[in-house]
Amino acid sequence: MFEGFRRADLAEKLVTRIKEKAKKHYKFMEVCGTHTVTMFRYGIRKVLAPNIELLSGPGCPVCVTDQRDIDWVIEFASRNQELVFTFGDMMRVPGSKQTLFSARENGGMVKIAYSPLDAVEFADKNRDETVLFFAVGFETTSPGIAASVKEAKKRGLKNLFVYSAMKLIPPALKVLADDPELALDGLILPGHVSTIIGSKSYEFLARDYKIPCVITGFEPIDVLMAIEALIDQIDKGEPSVEIQYSRVVRPDGNPKAIETLFEVFEPKDSVWRGLGTIEKSGLGLMDEYKEFDAQSKFHLKLPEPKPHKNCICGEVLKAKKKPEDCKLFARACTPDNPVGACMVSVEGTCLAHYRYGRERS
Amino acid sequence: MGIPAKIVEIEPDGMMATVDISGNRRRISIMLLPEAKVGDWVLLHTGFAIQFVDEQTANEQIKLLEELGQKDV
Numbered sequence: 124m125f126e127g128f129r130r131a132d133l134a135e136k137l138v139t140r141i142k143e144k145a146k147k148h149y150k151f152m153e154v155c156g157t158h159t160v161t162m163f164r165y166g167i168r169k170v171l172a173p174n175i176e177l178l179s180g181p182g183c184p185v186c187v188t189d190q191r192d193i194d195w196v197i198e199f200a201s202r203n204q205e206l207v208f209t210f211g212d213m214m215r216v217p218g219s220k221q222t223l224f225s226a227r228e229n230g231g232m233v234k235i236a237y238s239p240l241d242a243v244e245f246a247d248k249n250r251d252e253t254v255l256f257f258a259v260g261f262e263t264t265s266p267g268i269a270a271s272v273k274e275a276k277k278r279g280l281k282n283l284f285v286y287s288a289m290k291l292i293p294p295a296l297k298v299l300a301d302d303p304e305l306a307l308d309g310l311i312l313p314g315h316v317s318t319i320i321g322s323k324s325y326e327f328l329a330r331d332y333k334i335p336c337v338i339t340g341f342e343p344i345d346v347l348m349a350i351e352a353l354i355d356q357i358d359k360g361e362p363s364v365e366i367q368y369s370r371v372v373r374p375d376g377n378p379k380a381i382e383t384l385f386e387v388f389e390p391k392d393s394v395w396r397g398l399g400t401i402e403k404s405g406l407g408l409m410d411e412y413k414e415f416d417a418q419s420k421f422h423l424k425l426p427e428p429k430p431h432k433n434c435i436c437g438e439v440l441k442a443k444k445k446p447e448d449c450k451l452f453a454r455a456c457t458p459d460n461p462v463g464a465c466m467v468s469v470e471g472t473c474l475a476h477y478r479y480g481r482e483r484s
Numbered sequence: 485m486g487i488p489a490k491i492v493e494i495e496p497d498g499m500m501a502t503v504d505i506s507g508n509r510r511r512i513s514i515m516l517l518p519e520a521k522v523g524d525w526v527l528l529h530t531g532f533a534i535q536f537v538d539e540q541t542a543n544e545q546i547k548l549l550e551e552l553g554q555k556d557v
Contacts, residue, residue: 125488127546136549157485210530238531240513260530263486267532270515315486318527318535344549370542371486371527371535380516380534 125370128342137347138170144354145174150306151353152442154296155313156183156470157341163479165343167350175350178305178442181295181398182313183470184260185212186440189394190428192288193218196257198423199286200231208242209257211235216464219429223257239271246275246283255417258287263315265289265406266380269387272408272415284417287406290393292316293324294404300332305442309335309353311346314368319384321376322364329362340368387412396464397437436463439472446476453477486529488537491522503528 127133153159159179162168168177181187197218200207207223214224214235227233236242239256246254258268268289275283292313299305312325317338328334335356339349349367356362366372386409393405408416433451438444446452446465456462458474465473489503494514501514503526510528514520517533526533 125542127542130546133546133549136552238513240531263529263534266516266534267513267530270513270532274515315527315529315534318486344546348545348549369545370538373535377516377535379518383516 125342128340128344130344133344134165134347137344137351141171141175141347141351141354144351144358145171148174148176149308149354149357150176150178151309151311151350152178152180152299152305152307153311153339154180154182154292154299155311155316156186156468156472156475157315158182158311158313158339158346159472159475160470160479161341161343161346163475165346167343167346168480171350178307179439179472179475180299180442181395181440183465183468183472184264184290185216185468186436186464186471187290187295187395187397188213188216188259188288188464189396190219190430191394191425192286193223194220194425194428195418195423196255196286197221197223197226197231198425199255199417199421200226200233201229202423204230204232205253205255206232206234206245207255207257208234208236208239208245210259212468212470213257213259215461215467217431217462217467219426239268240274242283243271243275243278243280246280247278250280250282252282254283256283256285258285258289260289261292261313261316262319262384265388266319266377266384269384272387272412273383275415276412281414283415284420285408285415286417287388287408288393289388289406290395291390291404291406292320293327294401295395295398296325296328298398298401299441300328300334302441307334308357309337311349311353312336312338312364314338314340314345314372317366317368317372317376319376319380322366322372322374324376325364329364333362335362336364338364338366338368338372340370395440397440431462434463436465436473439465446473449473486527486534488525489528489533491520491524491526491533494520494522501533503533
C-alpha cells in the first residue's frame with residue numbers, strides 16, 4: 124500500500140520544483156523523530172542543502188523523558204523487585220546509575236510491552252503481583268494508555284499502577300515558537316500525533332506566530348510535498364496549518380480518542396529533557412483514576428539525577444546544537460553503548476546522524 | 485510508529501478486532517475507533533486502531549503529483 128509515496132520519478136520532480144522555488148535560505152524544523160529518519164534515509168537533507176536547512180526538534184518521546192522519571196522507574200524495578208512494563212525503546216535509556224535493561228540483568232523485573240493492554244492482561248491474570256506501567260509517549264500513544272486504565276478500572280484491578288511521563292506536543296511547539304534564537308521559517312508537524320489531535324490544535328502557530336505549518340506523512344514524497352507546501356505558504360505570505368498527510372489526518376483528529384484521553388488524564392506541568400518545565404504539557408491521572416497513580420502509591424526517595432556532564436542531548440533536542448558538536452558523539456556514545464537518550468531511540472536525532480549522515484559542522 | 489492494517493474480523497463485544505498486516509494476523513483494540521468495520525484500513529499503534537486510512541485520498545494525491553509533473557516537464 125502507498126508505494127506511490129516512494130516513487131523515485133515523483134521525488135525527482137518534487138526536488139526540481141523545490142530547488143526552483145527556494146531562492147533564499149529557509150530554516151524548517153521537523154518535530155517527529157520518524158521524519159528525521161526519513162530525511163536522512165532518503166538523502167533529503169543533502170539534496171536540498173544549502174538553501175533548505177532541516178532541523179530536528181523535540182519529537183522523540185523517549186528522548187524528552189526527564190532523567191528523574193527514568194531514575195524513579197529504575198529504582199522501583201531494582202528496589203521493590205516488582206514488575207515494570209514499558210515500551211522497548213525505554214529499556215536502554217541511561218538513568219543516573221543504570222538502565223532498565225541493566226536493572227533487569229541485576230535481577231529487576233522488567234518486561235517489554237507491545238501494547239499497554241499487555242500490562243492490564245498480566246495484572247488481571249496475576250492479581251497478587253504489583254504491576255507498574257511506565258507510560259511514555261505523545262498524543263499518538265496516550266489515548267491507548269487511557270483506554271487501558273479504563274479497562275483496568277472496569278475489571279476492578281487493584282494491582283496495576285501507571286507512572287506517567289507522557290507529554291503533549293502543542294505546548295512544546297509554543298516554547299519553540301517563542302524562542303527568538305530559533306526563528307523558524309516553517310514547521311513540519313508530526314503525522315501520527317495529528318491523527319489524534321487533528322490540525323485545529325496547531326492553529327495558534329499560524330495565527331499568533333505566523334509560522335507556516337504542514338502536517339506530514341513519513342514517506343519521502345510526503346516530506347518533499349510538505350517542504351514545497353511550506354515554501355508556497357511563505358511566498359504567498361499566508362501562513363496556515365495544511366494537512367499533507369490527508370490519508371490519515373482529519374482537521375478534528377480522532378474525537379473518541381481525545382475524549383477517552385481526557386476522561387482519564389488531565390494536563391499537568393511536565394519536565395522535558397532540554398526544554399525544562401513546560402506548563403500543562405504532561406498528563407496526570409484525574410481524581411476518578413487516582414487509585415492507579417504510581418507516584419501517589421509509592422514514595423521513593425531518590426538522589427538528584429546525575430546527567431552525564433558532557434552529554435548535550437538537551438541542546439540537540441532544542442536544535443541549538445548538532446550531534447556532531449558533542450564530544451561524545453560516535454566516540455564514547457554509540458548505538459551499542461549509548462550515553463544519551465538521543466542515541467538510544469530509533470527516533471533519536473543522534474542515532475539518525477550516526478546511522479545515515481555523519482555531518483561535520 | 486503507526487502501521488496500516490486491514491480489519492478482517494470484529495469480536496462480538498465490538499471492542500477487539502483481528503487485523504491483517506502484510507499477511508500476519510494480530511488481535512487489536514478498536515476501543516478508540518468504535519465505528520471501524522470489517523474491510524476498513526486503519527492505522528495501528530501500540531495495539532490500538534487510532535484512525536482510518538483513506539486509500540482513495542492517497543491515490544488521488546499521487547495522481548495529482550503525476551499530472552503536475554507532466555505539465556512542468
